[in-house]
Amino acid sequence: MTDVPSPTDKRVLRARLRALRDAVPPRSLPVPPAFLSLLRSALTVASYAPMGGEADPAPFARAAVDAGAGLALPHVVDRATPLRFLAWDGRRHAPGPFGLRNPPGDAPEVAPDLILTPLVGFDRKGNRIGQGAGHYDRAFARFPEAIRIGIAWSVQELPPLAPDPWDVPLHAVATEQEWISIMDPAA
Numbered sequence: 001m002t003d004v005p006s007p008t009d010k011r012v013l014r015a016r017l018r019a020l021r022d023a024v025p026p027r028s029l030p031v032p033p034a035f036l037s038l039l040r041s042a043l044t045v046a047s048y049a050p051m052g053g054e055a056d057p058a059p060f061a062r063a064a065v066d067a068g069a070g071l072a073l074p075h076v077v078d079r080a081t082p083l084r085f086l087a088w089d090g091r092r093h094a095p096g097p098f099g100l101r102n103p104p105g106d107a108p109e110v111a112p113d114l115i116l117t118p119l120v121g122f123d124r125k126g127n128r129i130g131q132g133a134g135h136y137d138r139a140f141a142r143f144p145e146a147i148r149i150g151i152a153w154s155v156q157e158l159p160p161l162a163p164d165p166w167d168v169p170l171h172a173v174a175t176e177q178e179w180i181s182i183m184d185p186a187a
């Protein structure tokens, strides 16, 4: 497990976590039964297009589609503008900022029921470090009823983080090694 630098400096921590993440040989994440049990038909599941060495959520997105869900992808324009979730056909992309692949911009905006969330780092309480632009913080505040599932490699786990006032914890984190259940989404 990566140590938290002292004094805690999120910039240093992000750089270290990205390096660890990008050194993981890519492999397919297992989809645990606990994830399948969250799926119902007609759900809208927000996935993401992985970049760098991020763990690929595609097996989770595929399981969601197999269960009758529709997909969405975050559409990002810059750091300051909140992301919008647009309906996604699972195939087509448009170039976005930061080397991201966006969904085509003419797709309808949707409200996600479940958000597959890319992580830079996480702890076992569902606290998370992301890219630092607040895109997912703001999305979680806008869609408080959505189930929040983090996706990461196990090397991205951190010792307990001190959450900021705006942080909304994840319900679960999926890694190549385990499904870390934090809160019951049905509760």
Ligand SMILES: Nc1nc2c(c(=O)[nH]1)N(C=O)[C@@H](CNc1ccc(C(=O)N[C@@H](CCC(=O)O)C(=O)O)cc1)CN2
Residues within 6 Å of the ligand: 018, 048, 049, 050, 051, 052, 054, 074, 076, 079, 083, 098, 099, 100, 118, 119, 130, 131, 132, 133, 134, 135, 136
């Ligand atoms: N695949 C993916 N899609 C995503 C995110 C993400 O983390 N991963 N986001 C999460 O919020 C949102 C996009 N927000 C972002 C905000 C800042 C940077 C950024 O500063 N990137 C760094 C290095 C990226 C890295 O290697 O991890 C850069 O461009 O220098 C990236 C995405 C929505 N889509």
Ligand SMILES: Nc1ncnc2c1ncn2[C@@H]1O[C@H](COP(=O)(O)OP(=O)(O)OP(=O)(O)O)[C@@H](O)[C@H]1O
Residues within 6 Å of the ligand: 010, 128, 129, 130, 131, 132, 133, 134, 135, 136, 137, 138, 141, 164, 166
């Ligand atoms: N609900 C919100 N509305 C507006 N701004 C927010 C909200 N939540 C967080 N922010 C802002 O977004 C930034 C998030 O920084 P932080 O370092 O917590 O990002 P992070 O943990 O990497 O998460 P993210 O993945 O969301 O970027 C902070 O500047 C914070 O003030």
